[in-house]
Amino acid sequence: MGVVAIFVFSMLRLTAGDPAAIIAGDNATSQQVAEIRVRLGLERPIPQQFIIWLGNVLRGDFGESFFFKKKVAELILERVEPTLALSMSTMLLAVATAVPLGVIAAWKRGTWIDRGVMGISVLGFSVPVFVIGYALIYLFAIELAWLPVQGYQRLREGFGGFLERLVLPSLTLAVIYVALIARITRASVLEVLGADHVRTARAKGLAELPVLLRHVLRNAAVPIVTVIGLGVALLIGGVVVTESVYSIPGLGRLIVDAVLARDYPTVQAVVLLFSVVYVVINLLVDLTYTFLDPRIRY
Amino acid sequence: MRSVRRLAVAVLSLAWLAAGTPEPARAETALRVVMHSDLKIVDPIWTTAYITRNHGYMIYDTLFATDVKGEIRPQMLEKYDVSGDKLTYTMTLRDGLLWHDGKPVTAEDCVASIKRWAAKDSMGQKLMTFVSELVAVNPKTLRIVLKEPTGLVLGALGKPSSNVPFMMPRRVAETDPGTQISDFTGSGPFVFKKEEWKPGDKAVYVKFAQYKPRGEAPSGLAGGKVVKVDRVEWRAIPDHQTAINALLAGELDYIEAPPHDLLPVLKKDAGIRLEDINPLGNQYTFRFNMLHKPFDNPKVRQAVYYAFNQKDFLEAVIGDPAYYKVCKALFPCGTPLESLKGMDGFLDSNFEKAKALLKEAGYDGTHIVLMHSTDLVVLTNLAPVAKSLMERAGFKVDMQSMDWQTLVARRAKKDPPAAGGWHAFLTSWVAADILNPVMAGFVNAGCDKAMFGWPCDAEIEKLRDQFARETDPKKQKAIAEAVQVRITQYPTHIHLGQWYQPAAVRKNVDGLLAAPVPVFWNIQKGN
Numbered sequence: 001m002g003v004v005a006i007f008v009f010s011m012l013r014l015t016a017g018d019p020a021a022i023i024a025g026d027n028a029t030s031q032q033v034a035e036i037r038v039r040l041g042l043e044r045p046i047p048q049q050f051i052i053w054l055g056n057v058l059r060g061d062f063g064e065s066f067f068f069k070k071k072v073a074e075l076i077l078e079r080v081e082p083t084l085a086l087s088m089s090t091m092l093l094a095v096a097t098a099v100p101l102g103v104i105a106a107w108k109r110g111t112w113i114d115r116g117v118m119g120i121s122v123l124g125f126s127v128p129v130f131v132i133g134y135a136l137i138y139l140f141a142i143e144l145a146w147l148p149v150q151g152y153q154r155l156r157e158g159f160g161g162f163l164e165r166l167v168l169p170s171l172t173l174a175v176i177y178v179a180l181i182a183r184i185t186r187a188s189v190l191e192v193l194g195a196d197h198v199r200t201a202r203a204k205g206l207a208e209l210p211v212l213l214r215h216v217l218r219n220a221a222v223p224i225v226t227v228i229g230l231g232v233a234l235l236i237g238g239v240v241v242t243e244s245v246y247s248i249p250g251l252g253r254l255i256v257d258a259v260l261a262r263d264y265p266t267v268q269a270v271v272l273l274f275s276v277v278y279v280v281i282n283l284l285v286d287l288t289y290t291f292l293d294p295r296i297r298y
Numbered sequence: 299m300r301s302v303r304r305l306a307v308a309v310l311s312l313a314w315l316a317a318g319t320p321e322p323a324r325a326e327t328a329l330r331v332v333m334h335s336d337l338k339i340v341d342p343i344w345t346t347a348y349i350t351r352n353h354g355y356m357i358y359d360t361l362f363a364t365d366v367k368g369e370i371r372p373q374m375l376e377k378y379d380v381s382g383d384k385l386t387y388t389m390t391l392r393d394g395l396l397w398h399d400g401k402p403v404t405a406e407d408c409v410a411s412i413k414r415w416a417a418k419d420s421m422g423q424k425l426m427t428f429v430s431e432l433v434a435v436n437p438k439t440l441r442i443v444l445k446e447p448t449g450l451v452l453g454a455l456g457k458p459s460s461n462v463p464f465m466m467p468r469r470v471a472e473t474d475p476g477t478q479i480s481d482f483t484g485s486g487p488f489v490f491k492k493e494e495w496k497p498g499d500k501a502v503y504v505k506f507a508q509y510k511p512r513g514e515a516p517s518g519l520a521g522g523k524v525v526k527v528d529r530v531e532w533r534a535i536p537d538h539q540t541a542i543n544a545l546l547a548g549e550l551d552y553i554e555a556p557p558h559d560l561l562p563v564l565k566k567d568a569g570i571r572l573e574d575i576n577p578l579g580n581q582y583t584f585r586f587n588m589l590h591k592p593f594d595n596p597k598v599r600q601a602v603y604y605a606f607n608q609k610d611f612l613e614a615v616i617g618d619p620a621y622y623k624v625c626k627a628l629f630p631c632g633t634p635l636e637s638l639k640g641m642d643g644f645l646d647s648n649f650e651k652a653k654a655l656l657k658e659a660g661y662d663g664t665h666i667v668l669m670h671s672t673d674l675v676v677l678t679n680l681a682p683v684a685k686s687l688m689e690r691a692g693f694k695v696d697m698q699s700m701d702w703q704t705l706v707a708r709r710a711k712k713d714p715p716a717a718g719g720w721h722a723f724l725t726s727w728v729a730a731d732i733l734n735p736v737m738a739g740f741v742n743a744g745c746d747k748a749m750f751g752w753p754c755d756a757e758i759e760k761l762r763d764q765f766a767r768e769t770d771p772k773k774q775k776a777i778a779e780a781v782q783v784r785i786t787q788y789p790t791h792i793h794l795g796q797w798y799q800p801a802a803v804r805k806n807v808d809g810l811l812a813a814p815v816p817v818f819w820n821i822q823k824g825n
Contacts, residue, residue, distance in 0.1 A: 016700065018707030023345055029420065029749060030710050035476050067338040068497045069478055078496060137543055149544040150535060247535040247544075249499035257498050257536075261338065262703060 004275045005268070009053065012264050013046050019066045019262040040066055053268065062272075063265035065258075072269045075254065082152045083250035085162070086242065087235055089170040094177030095228065101178070102185025102224075103212060106193060117182060124179030129238055133172040133245035140168060150247035169246045173238045177231055184227045188220035195219070221292045229285030236274050327527040327823050329807070332541045333816070334555040336534035337501040340490070341478040343418050346460035348728065348815075355519070355817050356503050356530070357398070357484035358464035361389060361408060362456030363520035366577075366812050368633055368733070370456035371520040373512070374403070374465060374485075384447040384769060391438045394510040397467050398483045405434035410471035412455070412463060417475040419461035421737055424766055425454040449769040450736065457737065458519055458814045459730040487511070487523040487819050488530065501532040503818070516811055516820045523819040526809065530818050538675075545570060545802055551823060553802045554816050557675045558616050564802045572800040575810050578630055578729035579623070582611055582794035584684060585740060587721050588753045590714055592666075597659035599789040604655065605691035606684070607647040608795035614679040615797070622797045628782040629738070630729040630796060635775055640783035645792075652691035665696040667715035669708060669723035673701045680724040680794070709750045729796065730814030734774070735762045735781045740791040753790040 020036040037043050041052070056063055062072040105117040141149040147168050153161035192198060193216055201215045202208075240252035247253075251270055258266035289296045335349040342354030363373040372378060378389040395403035409432055416422030428450065431443035442451060455463050465471075470481045482490045488503035495501050511522035533550065535541040538557050544550045546567055556564060564570050584606070592598040612622040625631035626641040643651070666688065670681035685695045700708070705723055713719035732738035741762065745754035758781060765777045785791075803810065806824040811817055 016704040016707060018710065021706045021710055022703050023339060029747070032418070033710055039476060065497075069340075069480065070497070075497070079498075134539065137540070141547055142543060145547065149547045149549055150540050151533075151544075151549070244537050245540055247533070247537065247540050249496060249534070253498050253536075257336065260701070260703060262707075 001272070001275065001279075004272060005054065005057070006050075008268050008271045009050050010046075012262070012267055013049075015262070017262040018042075019264065022261055023066060053265075057272070062269040065266050066263045067261055068263075072265050075266060076251065076269060076273060079249060079251045079254045081154060081250075082248045083239055083243070083252060085155070085166060086169055086173065086239060086248060086250060089166050090173040090177065090235065090238075091228070091231075093170050093174040094181055097174070098178040098181035099185050099217075099224065102182040103189050103217060105182065105186045106189035107208075107212060109190060114186075117186070121179035121182045124175045127175070129172060129176065129241045130245050132175050133168075133242060136168050136172055137245075152246075152248040152250070165246075165248075169242050169248060172245070173235070173242045176234070176238065180231060180234075181224065181227060185220070185224050188223045189216055192216045192220045218292065222289055222296075225285055225288050225292065229281055232278060232281045236278075328529040328531060329527045329552065329818065329821060329823055330531050330533055330550045331552040331818075332535050332544075332550055332554065333532050336498060336536070337495070337532060338497055339478065340482060340495075342464055343415050343461055343475060344478050348460065351460045351462055352815055353490070353501070354462055354464045355486070355815055356488040357482060357486045357490045358466065359395070359484070359486045359523075360456070360462060360464060360519075362452055364456055364458040364518055364730075364814070365520040366518035368518075368578075370452040371517075373456075373520055374408075385444045387442040387444075387451055388435070389440050389442075391440075392510070392512075395485055396508050396510075397485050398489045398506060399467075400508070401467070402437070403465065403485050404437045404468070405440040406437070407468045407471065408440050408465050409434050410468040411465045414466075414471045414473070414475050415461060415463040419454075419463070420739070420742070421450070421454045421457060422461070422463065424736060425450045428766075446767065447769055448767055449774060450766050453734070453737075459728055485509075487525045498534050500534060503530045503532075504528060511819075518811065518813040519815060519817065523817075525819050526822040527818070542802070545804065548804065551804050551807045555799050556802045558618065558621060559675070561618070561621075561800065561802075569805055570802055571805055572802055573810055574621075574798050574800045575812055575816060576728075576730075576799065576814055577812050578632055578814055579796045579798040581625075581630055581727045581729055581732060581796050582608075582615075582680060582724065583727055583740060584680075584722060584724050584792040584794060585709075585751045586753075586789065586791065587715070587719065587751050588790070589712055590719065590721065592659070592661050592664050593721055595659050596788045597655050598661055600786070601652040601655040601659070601661075601691055602688060602693075603644050603786065603789050603792055604646070604648045605652040605687050605693075606792055606794065607645055607687070608793075610647075610687065611680055611683050611794045612797060614683045615676060621800065622795060625793075625796045628741075628785060628793055629733060629735075629778055633729065633733050634771065635734055635778040637775070637779045637782060639779040640786050644786055647687060647690075649691050656692050661692070663694050665694045665715075667719070667721045668695050668697045669705045669720050670697050670699045671702040671705045671723070672699050676726060676797075676799075677702070677724060684722070684724060712752070724794070726797075728814060735765045735778055741781060741785070743788070743790055748790075751790065753788070755784070755788045755790075758784050758788065758790070 020040060020042060021033045023036050024033045065072055065075055101117050105114045108114050137149055140147045148165055151165055153165050155162045198215055201211050240256055243250045243252035244256060255270045333349055337349050337353055339345045339347060339350050340353055342350045359374050361374050362370050365371050374391055374395060376390045376392045378387060380387055391403060397403060416426045428444045428448045429442055430445045434440050467483050470479050473479050482492055487506055487509045489506045491502040491504060505525045505528055511524045514521045516522050541553055542556060542560055545553055564572060586593045586599050588594055608624045616622040623631060626638055626645055627636040629635035668681055668685055671677050681697055685697045688695050708720055709723055711719050715721050735741045739749045742748045743753040743755040743758035745752060761777055761781045765774055768774045768777060809820045809822045811820050
């Protein structure tokens, strides 16, 4: 985390752009810009700025946004729900679709079903998220008028609206995960399908479904769980694009806005938060291995 | 289709295994708008950003305002009197003006507001050099006494664009001008819902029921500000395509600035109309950095003046002639100071003349560092056109691409171009900001006090000072023409034509007012 903190802080200061000039507006004079720089503390030496920021972070204070005159923690809290809802619904949708598809593709290896699933997953990998987003909007929101084009409704304001506005973004973002997880599931299941214990189970006369669920899928789960966990990093990038296309006021939009505005405190805090989430998810994935495969010990 | 949509949602809701809760009640007449930018800063005196200025017009009022003809008219004032010697202005507030907290607006509030504004705004600063006394005579009357006559009093207090002298309660106006305000009490026609303001999502305004509009019909930013909707929501949708899709689907009512290349999509839709609410439009501008070679030499800058023509720029960016106008006048066409004096031969892409001037000036082939902003649609194509025309005139151009915010930071640097500085960039001005030589930022040639580019010319400054002191409009126009002529000899910038930005509105919305700033009074929304 320390490395991330130093890296983010340094990169932001090395990036061209001056938040004071942005805040002052296009018609501001050099003197007005200079006054704002002093007020933001940006005229101090960079090491001094870093020490002040780090001290505050260690005390749990991420500072105040340069632009919004709000505590960064407050800004982040406002944005967590949309991102969390989008991420969770995307993962649920992706896992619920991709794992069965991958298992079926492996089970029907070499058939048109297998080729169809793999073809779709190549497509899912290849098409950019924003293209999928616009295509879905055109079809479901403009032409069919089934779903809204954009926006987010908080859960407390009604579940119907909440769900209605989550369907298209989740579908958009899930496409790449379906592709990724389906391919890994297929490869992993194929490897286990040829194992001795599967042959034994079939020889014992077990039906195909219990064999697949109990003996194949469980033993193929470790790589699948790994790719789901690693996919969180990909999800962060996807959330940024998806939230922009669907105008969802989540953390992805917040970081885009903050980067464009050179809002240093906000960018630093959100990147730190994302890195914490990434580390925690990887830890959880590692711990899950011990449940899935008792041979694994830490 | 709507019933299918409801059915789909209902089915999905059941699948989610949760019971629905009732939708929250919404105001009947909520206007859902996408402005040109998200509202991030809410102090219109602290920043010159246009979105913050627009926010100011929602919640604050002004002593004077500019009408659709460009004339200054009383707004919060019942009347104003000017003494015979033109040194004393006595202003009387209208009856019934209230702050959003219910307290009456007083002259003391206005005095404090003018002082805070004048500490930040360049025109306000200029005005204050003429003022010997600014006092509240009684709760409804304020007085400005001048050291010598000037035509700036009404022009400055009624200026339509940033920074606008908005009136605030005294407790707010006494905030240090360098510190952002945190109390958003105004006396304007809308109340800002601070608790609903979510930067990056939306800003919400509701009708101020106790606002007392003037009796006259609305005209530009002046006249009666009658609010006809209950609520206005400024939605932050940064993606243009998404905003347009939302307008097409009826999720939005109004987009302030749809990109020109997407206008054909909107024109095709029967439920949408395009409306140009800012008849003065905007002006493209090429700005020199006059601190460094070769642009420290006026002859080299004149060569650029001869090399350029406006049509190439306007075609490259706007494309449709319905939304641009070639206008050689320095002060915008359609405004009182419009004139072609001294412009013969300039802006005609006379490359031979440009080459001759470069030779005469001894241009040594120094690469011109031209900053090219790539992320604002209305600016992106300008720099490549400038590069091409300059190269045809004999310049060597190093066009450096960057995002607008990087450009904004870099243009403030006085370093040599080879050391992170710059030679030139292109931008756009709202015409309302450049109506005369005192107001127009790029005409300021006050050396270190000038805007980035730092022109330094005693003659231009002398003319600007004369303009500020002059009260006769005819004589003011003669001075403005002299400024224009001088700028062809000592170019501070080059004006590259006017362009217009239509708003896109759904057809059930009407009453949009023609004004240099998008305002939301008088707008009504049908079913």
